[in-house]
Amino acid sequence: MWAYIVRRLALASLAVAGVLVIVFFLSHIIPGDPVAAILGPQAPNDVIEDLRRRYGLDRPVPEQFYRFVARLVRGDLGDSLATHRPVIRDLREFLPATIELATAAILIGVLAGLSVGVISAVARGRPLDHAVRFLSLIGLSMPVFWLGLILLFIFYFKLNLVPGPGQLDIFLSRPPTVTGLITVDALLARDFATLWNALGHLLLPAVVLGSHALVGIARITRASMLEVLGQDYVKVARAKGLSERTVVLKHALRNGLLPIITVIGIYYGGLLEGAVLTETVFAWPGLGRYATSAILSQDFAAIMGVTILIALVFSLANLLVDLAYGFLNPKIRYE
Amino acid sequence: MNQAVAAPTTVAAQRAQRRRLISRALANPLSLAGLLIIGLLLLVALIAPWLSPYDPIQTNVPRRLEAPSGEHLFGTDQLGRDILSRILYGSRISLRIAVLTAVIATLLGAPLGLISGYFRGRVDDLLMRLTDMFMAFPRLILAMAIAAALSPTLENVIIAISLAAWPAYARLARSVTLGLREENFVEAARALGASPLRILGRHVAPGVISPVVIQVSLDMGGIILTAAGLGFIGFGAQPPTPEWGVMISEGRTYITDQWWVSTFPGIAISLFVMGFNLLGDGIRDILDPRLRSVRG
Numbered sequence: 035m036w037a038y039i040v041r042r043l044a045l046a047s048l049a050v051a052g053v054l055v056i057v058f059f060l061s062h063i064i065p066g067d068p069v070a071a072i073l074g075p076q077a078p079n080d081v082i083e084d085l086r087r088r089y090g091l092d093r094p095v096p097e098q099f100y101r102f103v104a105r106l107v108r109g110d111l112g113d114s115l116a117t118h119r120p121v122i123r124d125l126r127e128f129l130p131a132t133i134e135l136a137t138a139a140i141l142i143g144v145l146a147g148l149s150v151g152v153i154s155a156v157a158r159g160r161p162l163d164h165a166v167r168f169l170s171l172i173g174l175s176m177p178v179f180w181l182g183l184i185l186l187f188i189f190y191f192k193l194n195l196v197p198g199p200g201q202l203d204i205f206l207s208r209p210p211t212v213t214g215l216i217t218v219d220a221l222l223a224r225d226f227a228t229l230w231n232a233l234g235h236l237l238l239p240a241v242v243l244g245s246h247a248l249v250g251i252a253r254i255t256r257a258s259m260l261e262v263l264g265q266d267y268v269k270v271a272r273a274k275g276l277s278e279r280t281v282v283l284k285h286a287l288r289n290g291l292l293p294i295i296t297v298i299g300i301y302y303g304g305l306l307e308g309a310v311l312t313e314t315v316f317a318w319p320g321l322g323r324y325a326t327s328a329i330l331s332q333d334f335a336a337i338m339g340v341t342i343l344i345a346l347v348f349s350l351a352n353l354l355v356d357l358a359y360g361f362l363n364p365k366i367r368y369e
Numbered sequence: 370m371n372q373a374v375a376a377p378t379t380v381a382a383q384r385a386q387r388r389r390l391i392s393r394a395l396a397n398p399l400s401l402a403g404l405l406i407i408g409l410l411l412l413v414a415l416i417a418p419w420l421s422p423y424d425p426i427q428t429n430v431p432r433r434l435e436a437p438s439g440e441h442l443f444g445t446d447q448l449g450r451d452i453l454s455r456i457l458y459g460s461r462i463s464l465r466i467a468v469l470t471a472v473i474a475t476l477l478g479a480p481l482g483l484i485s486g487y488f489r490g491r492v493d494d495l496l497m498r499l500t501d502m503f504m505a506f507p508r509l510i511l512a513m514a515i516a517a518a519l520s521p522t523l524e525n526v527i528i529a530i531s532l533a534a535w536p537a538y539a540r541l542a543r544s545v546t547l548g549l550r551e552e553n554f555v556e557a558a559r560a561l562g563a564s565p566l567r568i569l570g571r572h573v574a575p576g577v578i579s580p581v582v583i584q585v586s587l588d589m590g591g592i593i594l595t596a597a598g599l600g601f602i603g604f605g606a607q608p609p610t611p612e613w614g615v616m617i618s619e620g621r622t623y624i625t626d627q628w629w630v631s632t633f634p635g636i637a638i639s640l641f642v643m644g645f646n647l648l649g650d651g652i653r654d655i656l657d658p659r660l661r662s663v664r665g
Contacts, residue, residue, distance in 0.1 A: 052499075175639045177597050177601070310598075
């Protein structure tokens with residue numbers, strides 16, 4: 035088991051290192067000069083030259099790469115060209131918003147997806163089942179960013195049921211930072227007005243980001259439940275006179291959970307993708323927007339920082355899923 | 370993601386299986402509906418110039434942001450262009466992205482997977498570590514980085530998504546090859562002294578093609594959504610191209626009062642993706658009867 039984890043971690047670090055090399059050279063062949071782009075067309079030449087020297091951009095690319103790695107080993111990601119701050123600090127500031135959004139999204143996706151899937155399986159072939167399957171097909175086919183826009187239009191602009199984009203209303207100030215997660219910090223500060231407002235802001239983007247996961251989990255839950263419900267031990271449980279509720283939730287769901295876990299893992303990775311689009315639509319100050327603006331402004335240090343973080347999170351999530359799989363199903367053993 | 374499809378062992382059996390699959394796909398209501406939607410979109414893309422009431426690029430600023438009416442069925446956008454015409458022309462772009470990405474990703478992934486699975490050893494290790502690298506990263510974000518490096522144009526979107534998508538097909542091709550290379554008919558060809566190239570090309574490749582093509586068709590919806598996402602955040606096709614993702618992005622500013630600018634292109638994307646998802650569901654039903662919808 036431990037040997038397996040070590041091997042997987044080694045492979046993952048190899049992959050992350052490879053991604054770094056690819057992205058580094060990719061981002062350095064982008065035509066155009068990021069410094070000139072930041073300073074604007076009016077900037078005198080010597081100022082541009084000066085800034086280029088300061089960020090080491092006047093060096094050959096291989097040398098820049100060597101310097102980058104040397105700094106990385108010391109835990110220094112360099113300074114962002116756009117914000118003029120250490121990239122580490124930027125990441126620390128933007129990461130919590132994404133974690134908050136992604137956690138809320140996966141919670142909604144898992145809870146709603148499991149329930150919808152179980153209901154659909156129990157109602158198999160009935161109108162309710164057909165309705166669920168039709169809706170999930172539509173849900174799977176919609177672009178998330180479009181769904182976000184439409185929901186924002188209906189529930190914010192037309193019905194005014196939820197607050198608009200952003201994490202908080204403008205007139206509210208952030209609770210004192212403890213964890214960086216606004217909802218948790220508000221709770222810790224016992225500031226319930228802020229907590230309520232933050233939850234309201236979180237609702238729509240979390241539903242949008244979690245929608246694909248919800249549909250995917252509902253579909254696999256339905257399929258898995260249908261298979262398990264046909265098994266002999268379920269028939270036995272029914273024959274024993276157990277209530278339908280006990281049969282479905284205790285006997286069937288528990289055994290049907292295995293394939294569902296894998297799918298949850300796959301969708302967790304997908305959340306990072308969806309976050310880029312969802313954060314753009316909802317003006318959510320998270321990692322996705324940071325990555326987008328970094329790539330658009332050719333902010334090398336920021337691009338590399340985001341790359342490392344995303345690749346690490348992604349690889350670790352995959353490893354955790356595999357381990358959870360082995361843990362839940364003793365028949366699978368990793369050497 | 371990869372659904373290993375049992376590979377039939379002889380060329381004749383493969384051909385028979387393919388024929389069976391096609392006839393069953395036409396008999397399955399899900400995949401038939403999907404095929405109909407895709408066929409309809411193909412037709413629309415083909416005859417877009419004759420269907421479109423207006424020019425998709427020509428601006429007409431005095432008539433900007435007009436609500437849907439008899440004259441402009443889907444209304445006009447911020448530059449007075451007819452949204453219906455832009456959507457009709459946009460189908461050509463989405464179709465081109467989908468088809469070319471599928472072809473390029475398959476052509477990259479399948480041969481590499483074949484080589485990797487057949488020769489094993491160093492080559493295999495190297496290629497698999499390479500796919501690890503690509504798969505250690507979400508597809509959209511990788512495509513964003515590549516598209517930005519290549520400068521955002523339609524062609525580069527296709528290249529970027531293909532580069533981000535091929536590893537999955539390489540892995541699938543590899544796993545099918547691993548099974549096929551132990552088969553008797555491959556063994557026999559080897560014993561007769563056939564060159565590796567001949568064995569791969571004539572005996573192994575035919576068995577690898579159908580599972581890969583099936584997987585590509587299952588992924589097609591995701592590919593179209595990725596392309597639209599790239600267009601939406603500005604890494605894809607650029608205005609004034611009537612790409613659907615770009616159109617949604619342009620309409621964002623007007624969503625409060627002129628909802629039609631963003632809404633109709635979104636419906637078009639959803640419909641297109643739904644066609645491929647329906648087809649995929651049908652194929653999955655046929656290949657894995659345990660998941661079959663109602664009868665079971």
